[in-house]
Amino acid sequence: MLIERINQILQIKDIQLEYKKKFGKEPYNLSSWLTSEKFKKEMIEAIKLPTDNSIIEYSYTYSFNKNLLENLINKLIPEKKYSGGISLAANTTQAIVTVTNMLRMLDYKNICILNPAYFSVSKAHDAFSLPCDILTVERVNGEYVIPYEEILKNDYDVIWITSPIFSTSMYFSNQDIDFFEKLMEDGKLIVSDESFCTAGNEIINRINNTDNFIGMYSPHKAIGVNGYKFSAILFPKRFDEIIEHWVDILTGNLPASTEIAINHYLSDNYDYCLEIYRNYMHDSYGKIKKLLESYNNISIDQVDDGSLFTLYFKNLTYEQIKSIDFIRKMIFSTGSSVYPSYLNGFDEKFGFAFRINMALYDNEFEIALKRLLDYLSEYK
Amino acid sequence: MLIERINQILQIKDIQLEYKKKFGKEPYNLSSWLTSEKFKKEMIEAIKLPTDNSIIEYSYTYSFNKNLLENLINKLIPEKKYSGGISLAANTTQAIVTVTNMLRMLDYKNICILNPAYFSVSKAHDAFSLPCDILTVERVNGEYVIPYEEILKNDYDVIWITSPIFSTSMYFSNQDIDFFEKLMEDGKLIVSDESFCTAGNEIINRINNTDNFIGMYSPHKAIGVNGYKFSAILFPKRFDEIIEHWVDILTGNLPASTEIAINHYLSDNYDYCLEIYRNYMHDSYGKIKKLLESYNNISIDQVDDGSLFTLYFKNLTYEQIKSIDFIRKMIFSTGSSVYPSYLNGFDEKFGFAFRINMALYDNEFEIALKRLLDYLSEYK
Numbered sequence: 001m002l003i004e005r006i007n008q009i010l011q012i013k014d015i016q017l018e019y020k021k022k023f024g025k026e027p028y029n030l031s032s033w034l035t036s037e038k039f040k041k042e043m044i045e046a047i048k049l050p051t052d053n054s055i056i057e058y059s060y061t062y063s064f065n066k067n068l069l070e071n072l073i074n075k076l077i078p079e080k081k082y083s084g085g086i087s088l089a090a091n092t093t094q095a096i097v098t099v100t101n102m103l104r105m106l107d108y109k110n111i112c113i114l115n116p117a118y119f120s121v122s123k124a125h126d127a128f129s130l131p132c133d134i135l136t137v138e139r140v141n142g143e144y145v146i147p148y149e150e151i152l153k154n155d156y157d158v159i160w161i162t163s164p165i166f167s168t169s170m171y172f173s174n175q176d177i178d179f180f181e182k183l184m185e186d187g188k189l190i191v192s193d194e195s196f197c198t199a200g201n202e203i204i205n206r207i208n209n210t211d212n213f214i215g216m217y218s219p220h221k222a223i224g225v226n227g228y229k230f231s232a233i234l235f236p237k238r239f240d241e242i243i244e245h246w247v248d249i250l251t252g253n254l255p256a257s258t259e260i261a262i263n264h265y266l267s268d269n270y271d272y273c274l275e276i277y278r279n280y281m282h283d284s285y286g287k288i289k290k291l292l293e294s295y296n297n298i299s300i301d302q303v304d305d306g307s308l309f310t311l312y313f314k315n316l317t318y319e320q321i322k323s324i325d326f327i328r329k330m331i332f333s334t335g336s337s338v339y340p341s342y343l344n345g346f347d348e349k350f351g352f353a354f355r356i357n358m359a360l361y362d363n364e365f366e367i368a369l370k371r372l373l374d375y376l377s378e379y380k
Numbered sequence: 381m382l383i384e385r386i387n388q389i390l391q392i393k394d395i396q397l398e399y400k401k402k403f404g405k406e407p408y409n410l411s412s413w414l415t416s417e418k419f420k421k422e423m424i425e426a427i428k429l430p431t432d433n434s435i436i437e438y439s440y441t442y443s444f445n446k447n448l449l450e451n452l453i454n455k456l457i458p459e460k461k462y463s464g465g466i467s468l469a470a471n472t473t474q475a476i477v478t479v480t481n482m483l484r485m486l487d488y489k490n491i492c493i494l495n496p497a498y499f500s501v502s503k504a505h506d507a508f509s510l511p512c513d514i515l516t517v518e519r520v521n522g523e524y525v526i527p528y529e530e531i532l533k534n535d536y537d538v539i540w541i542t543s544p545i546f547s548t549s550m551y552f553s554n555q556d557i558d559f560f561e562k563l564m565e566d567g568k569l570i571v572s573d574e575s576f577c578t579a580g581n582e583i584i585n586r587i588n589n590t591d592n593f594i595g596m597y598s599p600h601k602a603i604g605v606n607g608y609k610f611s612a613i614l615f616p617k618r619f620d621e622i623i624e625h626w627v628d629i630l631t632g633n634l635p636a637s638t639e640i641a642i643n644h645y646l647s648d649n650y651d652y653c654l655e656i657y658r659n660y661m662h663d664s665y666g667k668i669k670k671l672l673e674s675y676n677n678i679s680i681d682q683v684d685d686g687s688l689f690t691l692y693f694k695n696l697t698y699e700q701i702k703s704i705d706f707i708r709k710m711i712f713s714t715g716s717s718v719y720p721s722y723l724n725g726f727d728e729k730f731g732f733a734f735r736i737n738m739a740l741y742d743n744e745f746e747i748a749l750k751r752l753l754d755y756l757s758e759y760k
Binding site for chain 2: 049226244249
């Protein structure tokens, strides 16, 4: 009834509050989904949101100007003539609910969620009483490897993937894309949550045939802007009717911020904001990587494009990061905190791991990270 | 799988398009949820939305300033110290989904939806595989009468009501409120969709004990503003945890427009907009009522406060308004269209009925209404 993952987060928040009571200041959480004042300032200076013309009326995908929708599709898929449908939601959580409900309505039964994924994906399946298997990628020599054989063996009708690989900012390899293409050729449906995907990395732009592909895109979320955003679901035309019908039940009309965000996405200013975001993450990644070089026992990925990445500690174990006592000791010893990676769908194979959010990067972040690395990298 | 009510609306829209093909202009739909240019102009001139400070970060009910939430509750419930919880959604469709999922999670089984209600309420129950009965009020001498005995006989655990009575702008009588109070004293839960309720008419302000009461309020929707709005769910404190947990799964973070709308609601300008709205509806109602006096066979209600009301035709039957051929003939004969009341949960007891939306009122509306009344009131 209650959600374990949320209880686990609340447990960590409780420890953070305990710490605050003792030391007058919350520990610095390096995994949080918030952003630094520095990032906010840079982005707010850069962003020029268009004027709003949608104060009064109800707005739905079907009430949008057809040209606007076409331009939106053309910017998401610049090199392809796309004949599929589109539906808009205010955020990807609602897009996930919409697609999950559609799977249920169309009686899809054999569903696999490929972890790591945002935890709401499997919970949305629970909400609609839709059974699903959860498989998890493996990390081999700094690469994430899909359990190809297990997927084939189980003959899933639907494979729900997340790209970039959740909390890593790494994209699937060409070999993986070929694998997905083959599954789709065999009539399997790929549902791809690409809400963190940055421009140019969309799977829909890397595959030839989109007849069995559903993608979710949220270009503002992908650059750390979450007040004004939209989530576009792109899907084969045959799903148009069922998705449009259920929008009225599941998500309702779109807020003004959705239309503003779409118009903004279509303006050059979005591309400028994307550049600001990329520069920020590139700089932060460079500095963090340099810092990490002076520590032992830590393994990280070569980040392709994005704000999140995950740190793996060879000297520590999955049992340790699962232990709330260990977390409490760590927080009280360092004044730094994290959300362990098991909260993001990383299972025991990944050992002691947590993600850091580079949109938080500033001096305070770096100091908090140093304190934590000093403590963890030599922990025995 | 598809939704009958939406197919029925699409069928009427198809006829409207047929008409447009023939005559170059769509027929005027008097029931639509849109607003006239005149209304939009007056409201946009009146409304002063506060500046936006929530461009970047994720926003959830729990991340809002506690004072803001308290002020919001105090404006919704000015005369009472309210100790219940609050959760915010971008619109009431999402509030309905949130509450329905909560009912399922808490294993409520014997649920009754009192019609007329927005069609998404029962469909949300379908989406979560939650069985429910639908009972319908009766209209006796221009009053809407609740099926008291049937409700008592069936010993429902949850009674889901809509106030004002959907598409009528009429509020439940004091006798009805007493009835609801008694049900709640007996441990029954009342869920009240009051998204169309205007200030001062809230059931939560008319009952003594809120321990078994869940209300949904959307002050901007209630005055015809749908781009910037919020829906507040007020509920007994014991539901706090389950609602907060599932927000992450069902609705996600709140768009910037929600926080803007809340701040606007708390400003005096909201009260001014409410006045603008009330004047508009009051004037429109006066003019429409005067017009109706010159026609036979039509029965209407004494509208309390709101934009929607329903017309009943004594010379016509439920079978006629259910007949798509009749609707086609009506549209092609008059250039006017409506959405029949069965789409809003009015069953055969209500005969030939449709709602009109006074937020559409202007000259064109009045002319279209006249054409329709000329045709219908003497139809044999």
